[in-house]
Amino acid sequence: MKxxxxxxxxxxxxxxxxxxxxxxxxxxxxxYVPPETQAIxxxxxxxxxxxxxxxxxxxxxxxxxxxxxxxxxxxxxxxxDLLARGKLVLCFIRGRWCPFCVGQMEAMNLVLQQIEQAGxxxxxxxxxxxxxxxxxxxxxxxxxxxxxxAGNRVARQFGLTYRVPEPQETVYRxxxxxxxxxxxxxxxxLAIPATYILDRDASVLYATAxxxxxxxxxxxxxxxxxxxxx
Numbered sequence: 371m372k373x374x375x376x377x378x379x380x381x382x383x384x385x386x387x388x389x390x391x392x393x394x395x396x397x398x399x400x401x402y403v404p405p406e407t408q409a410i411x412x413x414x415x416x417x418x419x420x421x422x423x424x425x426x427x428x429x430x431x432x433x434x435x436x437x438x439x440x441x442x443x444x445x446x447x448x449x450x451d452l453l454a455r456g457k458l459v460l461c462f463i464r465g466r467w468c469p470f471c472v473g474q475m476e477a478m479n480l481v482l483q484q485i486e487q488a489g490x491x492x493x494x495x496x497x498x499x500x501x502x503x504x505x506x507x508x509x510x511x512x513x514x515x516x517x518x519x520a521g522n523r524v525a526r527q528f529g530l531t532y533r534v535p536e537p538q539e540t541v542y543r544x545x546x547x548x549x550x551x552x553x554x555x556x557x558x559x560l561a562i563p564a565t566y567i568l569d570r571d572a573s574v575l576y577a578t579a580x581x582x583x584x585x586x587x588x589x590x591x592x593x594x595x596x597x598x599x600x
Contacts (some may be wrong), residue, residue, distance in 0.1 A: 418581035466506035525561035
């Protein structure tokens with residue numbers, strides 16, 4: 371079973387709805403991951419939901435924080451430059467080690483042309499290093515920038531950050547998910563997955579943040595929102 375998509379993406383990209391892809395991955399987890407490990411991940415998600423992190427993000431109508439981050443090639447990308455060209459779809463992800471983040475990014479890659487035709491650009495933000503972002507971009511043939519948010523500085527401004535619970539940290543270490551190496555710091559801090567659509571003045575047109583990392587909005591929903599706003 372290919373958990374972290376270490377092989378390069380095939381020429382045949384999975385065009386099924388994201389919910390079907392994720393349901394299949396959840397089924398594989400249920401089949402192959404020990405129940406005690408599944409319970410630890412479920413408890414971590416339950417704790418995040420109990421804290422209502424997803425309810426404390428900038429709401430529709432608010433102004434999103436400005437940012438400048440390095441992309442997968444080390445080039446500085448600013449939100450002001452992106453918004454000068456049109457609307458912006460902004461995805462916060464955990465990293466290349468997360469099969470659900472990989473699935474979401476590959477699915478968003480498939481609708482990139484529709485996003486651009488609706489007058490918007492697409493970027494994804496994660497705490498992983500520039501080098502890790504480069505590897506992810508290259509392996510999965512992504513056609514949009516992956517931005518490295520060192521220390522989750524921008525994610526914190528969006529109200530998305532949390533510290534990985536110690537039981538889950540132990541599981542990740544055992545599975546060789548080395549966040550200090552991947553992210554370049556020892557914080558064991560991540561952002562819950564979130565997707566925004568920002569208008570040219572940085573006002574939030576659409577916002578969703580989900581504590582359960584196995585759930586993401588359908589790319590078709592994002593495209594539909596953009597088309598409705600044009």
